Amino acid sequence: MRKLHAVLTSLLLISGSALAQIHDNQKGEVDVYFVRHGQTIFNQYDRVQGWSDTPLTTEGTEVARAFGVGSRAIDFTQYYSSDLGRQRETLALIMQAHHSKQMPTELEDLREVFFGGFEGLSNETMNSAAGQALGFHTHDEMTLLRQQGKMPLTQLADAIHKADEKQDAETALQVRNRMQRALHYMVANALVHHDRNILAVSSGMSIGIMISDMTDSPLKNKGMGNAAVVKIEYRDGQYNVKNIGDMHFVNDGMKVIKNDRQ
Template sequence: MKKILRKTLLTSTLIITTTLLASCTQHSSKTTNNNTDGDITIYFARHGKTLFNTYDLVQGWADSPLTEQGIELAHYLGEGFKDIQFDAYYTSDAGRQRETMQELLKQKGVKDYKICELKGLREVFFGGFEGGPNTKMVYASMKLAGYNSIDAFYKNYQAGNLPIDIMINSIAKTDPKHQAENYQQVKARTQTALKTIVQNAQNSHEKNILAISSGMSMQAMISDLTDNKDKNKPLSNAAVVKIIYKNGQYTISEIGNMEYVNKGRAALKE
């Protein structure tokens, strides 16, 4: 049974890495067709705070609902996005991402929409660490990443001194079940999802796209698209990564931006 389960999980990971796994030919019931100059702007936001986040549990493909604070963050983000007209909306199939998008759009006042799901936008699959304490995963992987203390590990991660590829690969190599995704797998599937979003936007003449994803998968997605050291810093709940696509090139113009949340919070508290 264990061998069958392991084979199934590894096969699922391979499929997500190499195929699209979701088809969205129409993203919203109203398309503005305003992409006249070829540039496409994608606002990626991390989901709101969840139950597992609150309990400091590993949350990759495992899922948990938003807390009241997480819903509040989604509302702040929606309010902060009110001046932006989005043409399409994306999440993975994770409940926390769906719920964040739904709460955000409720606050933004968007009623007529369709959310397109791409499994490539899932968080990293952490294998045997899923659902367990984050500290256990850190202790297991930090020495392989070159750290002898958990304080030094977190200090360097917060400062952006720990490359995301080293972090993800260290977790994968120390996974007791040997099922966790490695960096190349995560980067491949998230960048495939990004390319799909761009291709769909070009086909439908869309300009502004909103996508909800998860922290480490977003870091992996932009890891080789920018030299900005902030790409290695952990992303807060509801933090925004802004990607501009033009003439075949990606520009990462914002990483971990909380100004949309802050703007929405200020407006709702007036």
């Protein structure tokens, strides 16, 4: 226990960037699979959903279950989510597919971005306001850049913060720091307990902002599908981002489920 406390204490002193090495180059290998939650009612209605929360749709439960089935070959020894219901629900379905009876851990740091006064409004309303803050004349300009992966999520988050009349929306730095803090914690815990594969259910924009300074891939700025994965490999003090927006676990799981029903 003292060893874990010492490692975690050292991690709290690390800068906000996950590119920084873990204190004393902690030896070990850990793979962290960040999964976006399944589709929710607000997703379906194209509403802003940060810290506000709605349950999974039927499609959302199916895709979460498919991820669980498609990833059974991976021996996850630790499971994490935030305290948001959609993340909890997604994680429960995945663990059910893995026949896991472990107790999952909740970390508030894994929440989606808090969008302040835009919470619950249409995404078009928020994006239009953010676009104006960035100097765009039409909503389509920013949408096109996002589709092309040319609109940094950090820039978008800061524009939303600027456009929020309540001034409560999180900045990109706030989101990145807390998400990377969660990453550091999970890795430190895994190193102490000799865990290799970790599953963390979070949300699309917060995951993208987390890896904003960890990779040069333009995929980090594109939207993630529901139950898509970003894999982060930890090797002796270094992080490496892999498979951004990977849907192959879901696709494989869908095939298995379809065959089982026939």
